Amino acid sequence: MRAWGSARKWPAPRAYLPVSRVNPKAKKIVLWTLGALAVLLLVGLGVFLLKREQLLRYALGQAKQKIERRYPVTLTLGPARFTDLNSVQIDGIALVPKGSADTLLTARSVNASISLRSLFARRPVFSNLQIVRARLTAHKTEAGADNYGFLLKKRGQAAVARDTTQGTNYGLLANQLLEAGFDNLPDEADFRDFLVTYDSPRHQARLTMPQLTIDDGDLAGELAVVLDSVSNRIGLRGHVEPGDYEAQVEVYGQNRRPVLVPYVQRRYGARVQFDTLRLSLTGKEMDDENLTVRGAASAANFAVNHPKLATADIKVRRGGLDFVATLGRNHASLDKGSVIRLNRMELYPQLSVRLRPEIKRINPDPRMPTAKPYTGKLAGLEVAVKVESAETKTNDFFASLPEGVFDVLQGVQGTGTLQYRMSAALDMTRIDSLQFDSGLKKSADFSITRFGQVDLRKLNTEFPYTAYNDKGDSVKTFLVGPSNPDFVPFDQVSNYLKYAIVTAEDPRFFTHKGFMEKAFVKSAIQNIKEKRFARGGSTLSMQLVKNVFLTREKVVARKIEEALIVWIIENNRLVSKQRMMEVYLNIIEWGPSRYRWPNGERGVYGVGEAAQFYYGKEPRNLNLQESLYLASIIPKPKYARYSFDAYGDLRRSTRYFFRLIADIMAARGYIPQDEADNLSRSVSLTGPARQFMSFAARPDTTRTTAVADSSQFEPINLIDLLNTGGASPDEGVNTTAPRQDEEPAQGDKKGKDGGK
Template structure:
């Protein structure tokens, strides 16, 4: 190559380099100009949409397509600053930038501060939710469409998830008259859909430090995320603790959403939720922690117009035990809600008005030991360590229509197959068959007295040494089918639910003698939900494995129940009130003792100050005697000869005083404190219901095969 050629090539290369340099300079200048334009557009769009001032600091490219903005603030009009960020880095598509439609990605925010404040009259963040809050057009006569609402919430949340993001040193504070919250996030990142982060949350003085891991696919509306406590500490839910007085915590929770399908205004979502060491503590639930070591749900949920359902395909797991629930809840349109005394609804706006609930929950056939290990810790403390053979299956059916409350259907059953107990837990249920030490407690949990239940105690009375009158009176008033049922009175329980719903309180019980016995012998006096559930399971075990005979159960019951202040057992009762032995009690005395079992501390309730029986007490005595005569427990002559008085051996000890006017033997009734029973209800009810529970009594029939016989 000659020198002239080399020179020409050099000139050409130089020209190309120069042109490229000029082009690059123009590109960089134009790129920076377009960036400023894009940021002005962002600022104008935000300020047009919201009543705020958005300030963006100096912006520049740090490489070919990465933008750095030093300083961002967002100040609502007339309010304090809501957002500050020291630096934001983001990638920008040059193609979209030159097309003047910039698309940012790979968002990185460093040292951001969100400060939300609320006073009694205003706040600095409401504008954002007012604009973003999804609205659902609905027919107000049919109720809210929860399916459409949830669908909009899900789509709004998923559609605003950035593809790539990295938040560092992020601080969120919230201050209001009701709540204070501080959230500190050292780092949270989204990379190729993978979520990682750490957060310290101080909400109303409840402090949690937890980690977050998971994966999200915004386009598919799919999420799988795990939240777990750090530093060996559980995560405690703050709101429920302050609002409901309950402590709810967990070590790890994993939640997934795998699918959502909106069809004909009904949304169906599928996914899972699992928890490890999920703990609930509330005084009405239990007096200690209730712990679920490993529990979860594979859910299929449907939401629609005033409707929600747990669909077929849902599975709930407690350790090795599986349940398959199908539950639906519907709220009828306002104009279709029935208000009447029959359902206790006074206004169509009441929570229960027009409510319809259906439930069908069945467990898989479960090995006995898997069943006992699946019981939540702290809910069945008496049974902890219990073992058995065979299998158990549980089923619950319920159908409630508040427009037709009396049509309520409810059944709860546990079925055993080749089932037997091989080991008792903390309490030996078989102690009912031998002398044992019993401690009586008051409603506050204080011990009153301790005594032996059995022959070693001179006050113990064998079953056959109790007057038949008293046995029959108690059976008629408390539990007519005690000697034939398996521990429960289904019809009585349903009627109790109906009345309690009508009166919006626990106005009526449905306890059998078996349930009262278990409550007294094995459980505390605390009135909690878990104690009632534990009571039912122990009753089932005793009755279905024949731990004790019915006669022995009745014998123990008669010797431990309270019959008045610090009066325990039938012998003390017979001597205190009548100075008699239990086998010497007559019909009137037996009816009185049966009447005070539900309210032993109010043993004077049926009498005035002169010891004269009030009308309500006379009514009870005649009613029970009539039912006893109809079933052949007493003769018709004994019923007809029943008087209206009870002769106490020491009236002054009862607090009665002599009546100055001896010509008057009966005074007008004062039943303000003793609600009369409904005679029609009592005589026309089902065949397994008692009287003292304010439930219908057994209708006719001969005495049970194992019932007590006259001496």
């Protein structure tokens, strides 16, 4: 037994033989093996180098057959060669549709990578496609023949029928376009100096791409586009998943220049532009006939300019749409779930558009078999729209309004919330069926704390007013208030005149909130029928706002701004009805602008000047006949000179107006019935107006069809709404609680003084 701590003897280390002493036989085997492998590799490489050209020709032949089986085309390939181990270059290609001598696509060279494994397996797979100096030339003839239509449908798929008795299925058509675009998109490609041209009897397009790359679904490139003389230089980036029909694409202007949208400028005369546009498609569903697509679109600095919309650009700094859209046979819709984002505001739209092609071939009114069929361009069009906004903070609401539409209201601030709603429906075959409803709902704590460019409360104070002529030139400026010797207070105007104007122009002025929707709808119907602003739908409140705060242009933007200003004034009771009527009576045009007063001023503006110009008397002394005549010429003061015939008597249309308005005034208690029954149909002009009258014979017209004075009001023309068809004279009026404290006392309406 070894004692503890005694030294231990460890075995000696094992000695290793030096390499030089390895078995020579083993060394020889290793060397021969390595050599054999090297020889095999060299032989394989030699065989590949000798056969790869043959395999390449085979691979290209397979690709050619695949394309020609899929499409009715002839594909011609130029000489091909390997540029390195697995890179191929083809010197020239051409794609010609069968049955046509027109070449659709050419390219100077095509470079690609080919999988060696797939090449030996005789199933060639190309990648990293690079096309240099490609030219895609598409065209369409007047007869409808083209050299590209085969790309828009899958193999064996029939074209979508158009202009048939059943109409076009827009769902199938859109589905074909989507699938053609996604299915023909390569996984990887690099286009260099790519030129696309399109020529048809209606459109010409030229698209130049210095470079466009597609890498595993990622898109990036630059484009120069000329379409119908509209030029753009744009950048493109995004991502596409062809198998899932999903895409996100961003289009933006280069060199800090906006992108102009083509076609709409040529077709509708409108300029539409944006700085950046983002489009996304998140999926599609196709049943037997209907296509449903989901996605989103948003734009930065979106702007629209059209002379009928506004005099300046209508701009939206940030706007977008999340859409759920359905397309089918003769119809398209924006469905529930869609959201419009307008700066800080959200709106929820629903839209349906349907076209009934059979309407073009039938008589729309079976009671009139001899009438001509309705054959207008919009025959059979049916449109229904509904929009409702989220409850929005007042400051966000006004900050979200588009620029160029609400100039007077820019900068308005307040408390509480606002919520907008609108619905409309129109059948172009039955235009009289137009339905329209619109409203702005305020919360209980809503109020205006700061006004914008103009303080709307200025109507309560003395202010300068400038009158303009038809050309937009100022005629004269005068104060509306006691400092003006021609100013006439409300209680110094004959009640005859007050109620004649209210009855003819706005019968619920003293009780409504600024709007009469039925009158607006009737005006819209007439404007649609005549395809022009033939008739206005303005209440006295709207006429006053237009003349005091806005320009004279007949554009949609001005009408929308006018409505919102009226809503603010009326719903917040910023100005009393009596003061509004007082200002109205003192600023409206009532005669020829070329007339000069002794003090050198031109034109006839306000009730004081009108009473002197026509009758040489004060407004409080006007009688019923004189008041009716003044009321009759308000919508068209420049046509007042044609009110008389060659014998100096009132024309038939004006006499009819006298009788109708007087009867309504009596029915409403404004004048005694016997005064209406004994009404004289003549007017004696005792002022300077007589020298301006035309007593020559000319055809008579009716008040409702005469051309309205373009520089003055767009009258409601409520004659056809009052006491007709058994309806209430005030039917369809947007009313509030009567404000009779602002209306002349009931005792002043009748009496021995004749309503003075």
